[in-house]
Amino acid sequence: MREFRKRSLVKAICWRALATFSTMAIVYIFTGKAALSLGVGAVEVFVKMFLYYGHERIWNLIAWGKLKHPLAHLDVNRELEPEHMEELRKRLEELGYL
Amino acid sequence: MRFLRRRSRKRACVVGLDGVPFGLLKTLAQRSVMPRTAAIIGEGGLKQMRASLPPVSSVSWSSFMTGANPAEHGIFGFTDVSSDTYQLRFPTFADLAVPTFWDRLGESGRRCAVINQPSTYPARSLPGALVSGFVALSLGKSVWPKEHLPALERMGYQIDVNTQKAREDLDGLLDDLDSTLETRRQAAAYFWERENWDYFQVVVTGTDRLHHFLWNAVEREDDPRHERVMGYYTAVDTFIGEMWDRFHKGGSADKEGEGFVLLSDHGFAGMRKDVRLNAWLRENGYLDYKAEEPTSVAEITPGTRAFVLDPGRVYLNVKGRFAKGCVEPEEAPALREELAGRMREMSFEGEKIISHVFTREEAFRGPKSALAPDLVLISRNGFDLKGTTKGKEVFASTHFQGMHTWGDAFVWSRLPVPDDPEIANLAGVIMEYLSG
Structure with a gap:
């Protein structure tokens, strides 16, 4: 199943909020500097959101590993065999559809 | 579980x-x-x-x-x-x-x-x-x-x-x-x-x-x-x-x-008459066949302007849409309007036959609209619309007793x-x- 752009975008924003808060927390734990933690978060939130969105859109083009749609294998507009055509015509005629 | x-x-x-x-x-x-x-x-x-x-x-x-x-x-x-x-x-x-x-x-x-x-x-x-x-x-x-x-x-x-x-x-x-x-x-x-x-x-x-x-x-x-x-x-x-x-x-x-x-x-x-719409089109100069007794619409002449498929699907024979199309695309809206008007007035023994006429745009919406009929006709009860190419008479009786x-x-x-x-x-x- 393909995803619409809107879904990729919303996923990017959600994930970014989660990831940025956790990164800021880690930076703060390691350095104890609130300003640095906020600065890293402010830069990362935008840069990685765009990267994530691009990454999602590229993966969306790759069919490998995706569940195929149940109709994917169908040969749409397949013609019937001539003898089946004739039988079908007869059935439809019998009910007045032709 | x-x-x-x-x-x-x-x-x-x-x-x-x-x-x-x-x-x-x-x-x-x-x-x-x-x-x-x-x-x-x-x-x-x-x-x-x-x-x-x-x-x-x-x-x-x-x-x-x-x-x-x-x-x-x-x-x-x-x-x-x-x-x-x-x-x-x-x-x-x-x-x-x-x-x-x-x-x-x-x-x-x-x-x-x-x-x-x-x-x-x-x-x-x-x-x-x-x-x-x-x-x-x-x-x-x-x-x-x-x-x-x-x-x-x-x-x-x-x-x-x-x-x-x-x-x-x-x-x-x-x-x-x-x-x-x-x-x-x-x-x-x-x-x-x-x-x-x-x-x-x-x-x-x-x-x-x-x-x-x-x-x-x-x-x-x-x-x-x-x-x-x-x-x-x-x-x-x-x-x-x-x-x-x-x-x-x-x-x-x-x-x-x-x-x-x-x-x-x-x-x-209940059904009173089959209404053979292709016979009506032929009678009114919109359609003709190469054969005396045609078996399908494949036998229409290049000058045919419209034909019908069961039950009341009217197709204009438009250039570009059909191989033998003779109706210029810019003439199609006027022809469609003319046909819709005339078919709406069809009658049998003074009784109107058609109850609704839908244009393609009214009836169909979707990516396959271009394949849809130009008009869809719905008849009054008793008149079963047909797209057959058989018979020259517009109205016919059959052994069927009911219609959709x-x-x-x-x-x-x-x-x-x-x-x-x-x-x-x-x-x-x-x-x-x-x-x-």
Whole structure:
């Protein structure tokens, strides 16, 4: 199943909020500097959101590993065999559809 | 765990009655011919429903199973015409351009058992089991998965009645209808137990066959076959009652009737005359044939400006759309308007024939609109519109007694079916219920 752009975008924003808060927390734990933690978060939130969105859109083009749609294998507009055509015509005629 | 998950899911059961009009169902329920149905619909919820445009089973059922307009699912009738050769072709299940709602339910892990669904031939894989209905040619290609075929063969499962024999032997048709319904009943019981389903559907198509050949016996109490025909309806009612009991016994509904749906795909009315629209076009100078006795629209002359496919689909022979098109695209709107106006005025013995004329834009919306007819005509009761190329007379009598109607199909459900429903609305209602 393909995803619409809107879904990729919303996923990017959600994930970014989660990831940025956790990164800021880690930076703060390691350095104890609130300003640095906020600065890293402010830069990362935008840069990685765009990267994530691009990454999602590229993966969306790759069919490998995706569940195929149940109709994917169908040969749409397949013609019937001539003898089946004739039988079908007869059935439809019998009910007045032709 | 699977057991616990299974119990928490909602289930739905749909019983389709092909070609049963709203008014007739109410009458048969009131007259106690269908007492179980009367009890089910008695507390409200029965609605008159619009069939598809045109109102034939292939289009209506395709709209039901996809929730889509014909210009989305791509089925416009039992026949289509090649834009190169004008030869007729017969769209099959493989031509359905969008997934059914059974496929969509399968994507969320739900399973369906669908029995005798018209326009699903040849059967293909779906999440669950499928037995195709009309116009299924062989049982072998009508069953998915194949493991169910031996059981159906053992029960002598009949896809349909013998319509060729029906013309000469109406009593034989009634016997055939009884035995076909009996095998349908057995198949329903079999799949009910064998399939781990969330959605179950069975369609009775015998009602449509009965109406085509014996509508007079349905309507007239003095008809010699009236009692026998009412007996068939009582047997259908017993079958509906069995399905209802089974559904509730299995604890499928939290509230009584919830998830149970009854519907028809189009209505029916008595028939006075076949109206051969190609003969009318020929008589009025819009169409001509190369052959004296043409067998199909493939034999129209290059100067033909319009032709009709069953039942009332009018196609303009426009340049660029058809190989022998002679109507300039810029002239097409005026020609369409002219035809719509003149056909609206068609009459028989002073009585108007056409009740509605829909343009392509009014009737169809979707990516396949370009393949749709330019006009769809709906007739008044009694006048059956035909796209045949046979005969020079516009009006003809045949052995058929009934004809399809558009505005008086029915649906009964306790689910939130919209007011003034059309058949394509139901897939969304059922899916929403099962997903809730």
